[in-house]
Amino acid sequence: xxxxxxxxxxxxxxxxxxxxxxxxxxxxxxxxxxxxxxxxxxxxxxxxxxxxxxxxxxxxxxxxxxxxxxxxxxxxxxxxxxxxxxxxxxxxxxxxxxxxxxxxxxxxxxxxxxxxxxxxxxxxxxxxxxxxxxxxxxxxxxxxxxxxxxxxxxxxxxxxxxxxxxxxxxxxxxxxxxxxxxxxxxxxxxxxxxxxxxxxxxxxxxxxxxxxxxxxxxxxxxxxxxxxxxxxxxxxxxxxxx
Numbered sequence: 001x002x003x004x005x006x007x008x009x010x011x012x013x014x015x016x017x018x019x020x021x022x023x024x025x026x027x028x029x030x031x032x033x034x035x036x037x038x039x040x041x042x043x044x045x046x047x048x049x050x051x052x053x054x055x056x057x058x059x060x061x062x063x064x065x066x067x068x069x070x071x072x073x074x075x076x077x078x079x080x081x082x083x084x085x086x087x088x089x090x091x092x093x094x095x096x097x098x099x100x101x102x103x104x105x106x107x108x109x110x111x112x113x114x115x116x117x118x119x120x121x122x123x124x125x126x127x128x129x130x131x132x133x134x135x136x137x138x139x140x141x142x143x144x145x146x147x148x149x150x151x152x153x154x155x156x157x158x159x160x161x162x163x164x165x166x167x168x169x170x171x172x173x174x175x176x177x178x179x180x181x182x183x184x185x186x187x188x189x190x191x192x193x194x195x196x197x198x199x200x201x202x203x204x205x206x207x208x209x210x211x212x213x214x215x216x217x218x219x220x221x222x223x224x225x226x227x228x229x230x231x232x233x234x235x236x237x238x239x240x241x242x
Contacts, residue, residue, distance in 0.1 A: 083109060087174055097177035101184040104226040108184070110174055116233070117188045117222060118172045124235060125194065129164035131156065141223065141236040159201025167193035167213055175219070182227040189241060192216050217241040 081090070084102070087110040088094035102108050120139055127135040131152045137145055155162070169192045176187035194216055197208035208214075221237040224230075 083111070086110070094174070094177055097179065098174070100179040101177060101186070101226075104179055104182065105184060105224070107231070113186065113233075114172050114174060114188060117186075117220070118169050118190065120222075120233075120235065121169070121172075121188075121190050121192065121218075121220060122166050125192075126164065126166055128152070129162040129196070139235060141234045144235055144238065160206070161199050163197050163199065163210055165195040167195060169193075170215075176221075179226075183223055183225050185221055185223045185236065186233075187219055187221040187237075190218050190220060192218070 081099075084095055084098045088098060098110060123135060124139055126132075127139075128148055128151075133149055133152065136148050140148060169190060171189075171191040173189050174186055175189045176185075178185045192215075193213050195210065195213055197205050197210040200206050217240070219239040219241050220235055222233040223236040224233045
């Protein structure tokens with residue numbers, strides 16, 4: 001009986017070790033280097049860390065040289081300059097300002113930033129029309145959020161509603177940038193198409209047209225403290241360019 005007991009005990013131990021090993025291989029383990037929350041305004045991290053042309057910078061971040069270049073010292077700066085010059089020509093005030101922001105925030109890249117800004121634009125416009133205060137609070141600075149919420153409160157007190165459809169964005173471009181201390185500010189001109197109509201408490205249209213696509217041009221300024229661990233950019237100013 002003891003021999004049978006010992007055999008079963010050994011079998012169960014082997015199964016337990018096997019299960020633990022499989023769980024570790026499938027689920028992995030925390031190392032303290034897990035990926036931070038996704039930030040739409042910054043360039044995406046390269047997930048193929050095993051690429052042979054990828055090296056590590058002094059802070060442990062990935063540095064990927066441009067095609068045809070070897071990862072020699074100074075190649076990163078040249079690549080960054082080329083990226084910025086696609087947005088603003090060398091020698092312009094905008095180019096200089098973007099370089100200053102990049103020097104303070106190495107994760108900043110104009111192309112992905114514009115994509116994130118246009119995504120935030122659609123979310124904010126839709127949230128305002130729907131009276132979605134929670135979404136607005138996450139995307140706006142305190143001052144801008146207070147203004148938006150006040151407008152929503154007044155609209156609801158009058159019994160008015162907005163019927164809005166976001167058609168799309170024709171064009172978006174960075175037109176201004178500035179680094180004030182540690183705070184980076186970037187202004188984007190956004191050309192969008194919207195269908196919007198405001199109705200009173202009785203359902204009568206008092207503004208806009210529910211059947212007409214309107215062209216809208218806005219100047220929106222986003223800001224982030226480069227010294228903060230919070231990677232999110234927030235809307236700090238709005239202006240109509242029309």
